[in-house]
Every structure is written in C-alpha cells, then in structure tokens.
Amino acid sequence: MLGRPERDEAAPYYFSYIDQVSGDDVVALLEQQSDELGMWCAAISEERSLHRYALDKWSIRQVLNHVTDTERSFAFRAFWFARGFDGALPNFDQTICATAAEADSVKWGQHVLEFRAVRLSTVALFKHLPAAAWWRSGIASDNHFTVRSLAYIIAGHAQHHLTILKERYQ
16 A cells, blocks of 8 residues: 555545544554454443433444444445546435434344454455555545545544544443
C-alpha cells in the first residue's frame, strides 16, 4: 500500500474517519481491528447486546450490524473502482439500512460471526490489490473517492464505533 490518503481523495466529511487511523499500513490495522473488536464482542452477553445507552440510540447489536453493513458498502465501492468500473454508485443511507436489517432480531453471536466474515473478505480484497488499483477512483454518493481512501474510511469508521461502544455501552 502506498501511504495515507491525501485530502483530495475523499470528501472532507470522510476525513473524520480517515484521521482516526494511525500509521500507513491500513491492511494490518484492519486485521488488528478484527481481533480487537472480536475480543470486545466476546465479553458481551446475548442479553447485554440489546442494551441502548439512551432510548433513541441503537442497541449494541444495531451498532455492530451498522459497522458490518457500512463496511460491506464501502468495500464494494473499493472493489468497483479498483477493478476499473467507472459508473457512479448510489448513496448508502444508514437509516434505511438499519431499519431494514432488524438487527435486534438476530442473535448476537450471528452478528459477531458476520462481522468477522465481512472483515476477512475486506482484508482479502485489499491484500490482493495490484499497486495501481489503490490509486483508482470513482464517484459514490456524489463524492469522489480513491480506493486508498475507502480502505482508510472502513478502518476509521470501525474505530469510531468501537470507541463509542467502549465509552458509552460498557
């Protein structure tokens, strides 16, 4: 991988996630995060996974489902652009996605397994990209992204939510 994304590789909003990622080896970080989040999840019981820290906030299950679905969406964007497709991709609306997922009806252990499976797929995608693919780019949600920025967004988004889980849901 060729270093950290520059400010012109994604819309300014996404740097709230990219800036949460330290270092230049995003693939290693994605692998490390999988282990860290997995250990955190292992300490959460089935009952506790339904906890919300406020009435209008997502449950722990919904948060993990959101992280998983968002990773799926951004990894697909990275795949699309890395493979040379140039068609713009549509918006990803987290509210529509979260509502349709009905995450609280899925057992906690299944959410944890699903996150691990998606993360393994994400890591495999980025590990095997040709060097030139990291620089490819496209439009999604009316924003320009490079493949490199999408890898960092995935890692930063997961870090953002892991921090919230640790601070507000413990």
